Amino acid sequence: MTGIETSPGTHPALWPAPTADGAVDATVTVPGSKSVTNRGLILAALAAEPGWLRRPLRSRDTLLMAEALRAMGVGIEEGVGPDGGGEVWRVIPAGLHGPATVDVGNAGTVMRFLPPVAALADGPVRFDGDPRSHERPLHGVIDALRALGARIDDDGRGALPMTVHGGGALDGGPVRIDASSSSQFVSALLLSAPRFNQGVEVRHVGAALPSLPHIRMTVDMLRAAGARVDTAEAGGERGVWRVAPSALLGRDLVVEPDLSNAAPFLAAALVTGGRVTIPDWPEHTTQPGDELRRIFTEMGGSCELTETGLTFTGTGRITGIDADLHEVGELTPVIAAVAALADSESVLRGIGHLRLHETDRLAALAKEINGLGGDVTETEDSLRIVPAPLRGGIFHTYEDHRLATAAAVIGLAVEGVQIENVATTAKTLPDFPGLWTGMLDATTPSARRA
């Protein structure tokens, strides 16, 4: 399938993935949600008054977002809350200015959510990022912004690098886009739309739209900031979202833990027959990671949501799963890792769009799990994972944070897994190796398996 190439002998640092010598029994405080933090930053930057983000995620993707907004004139002060209770960012909106340059890294949220903001700036904003950012689809945002009145120079591929020539305002209005390759096209247009002269009406045309929970997150956060949004769920047309022009409120937003980044830790409970508690798991949330409760329960564990958080308990026995992950695609790598350790076959469906994520995740997962002796086959939009005895070896990660955390899950049960460039986890999870070894250190001898 799509070529995932590795050149022998050029491995950036290899991290020996720790094996678990017993059942984990730990409480793991997972840092804030990437998706909530980056939406929170945009909405606060576009508001009519200052706002706060409490417990924001401080990782590569969110720092790139903050830096880009600062480059356009927004004030973002990073500090500690008055009660000493964790990090707080104060966001002070200001007129949006160009010329500015934006480094998007390999952050989908930065490369898609910021061009509509840049269209409101009063000068040119140049966008560029990691080599992979040139390959990730952006046409939905570029074409839509042009249709809504923006001037954009790109090289004609509908991808980065590009310059958005902000004109100080944008007409807005109705627009049709094909967002089947990324839900972030829709979220991008909706987030800035209260500041467009006519708001926006986005109509998705094309094949099925992935990651609907992330669009719900956009809609919920817009409404919480005072925007008026019409959706199919509120009685509107299917595949159509309308945002009215309005001022946005400055909020005091507490960022939820990143439930997708809780995945490897919950998986550790499943794989080792142990128990992991994630504090502050929200009772209601739009984060796709909430689906892990159902998915990992089906794979053999059980979970309990209490005031302390979510406690997930495994039995040490893992059952394969047949699951459509179209709406929760970013959970796939860790679920695939667990499936590779299961005692029956798994099929993960509806995930063709993952070929356009940080790397081609279907090709990368198949190649790397098979490199350890696994039996994974890909179709254009699915993975079939058949149990097979795994052995140690190098797990390449292709600068994909979720490939690295997936490898760590396999490493719990398989001796000698070496993870290439584990530092790539910093895209969304600061100090993953520290959190991971901390979880394993907290394994109590009484909880260890015989």
Ligand SMILES: O=C(O)C1=C[C@@H](OP(=O)(O)O)[C@@H](O)[C@H](O)C1
């Ligand atoms: O809006 C968001 O915060 C996200 C939407 C999803 O993107 P796609 O729809 O491109 O999969 C998800 O995979 C990504 O990690 C975060």
Ligand SMILES: C=C(OP(=O)(O)O)C(=O)O
């Ligand atoms: C797809 C992902 O990220 P991005 O926001 O870069 O699209 C992800 O985090 O799994």
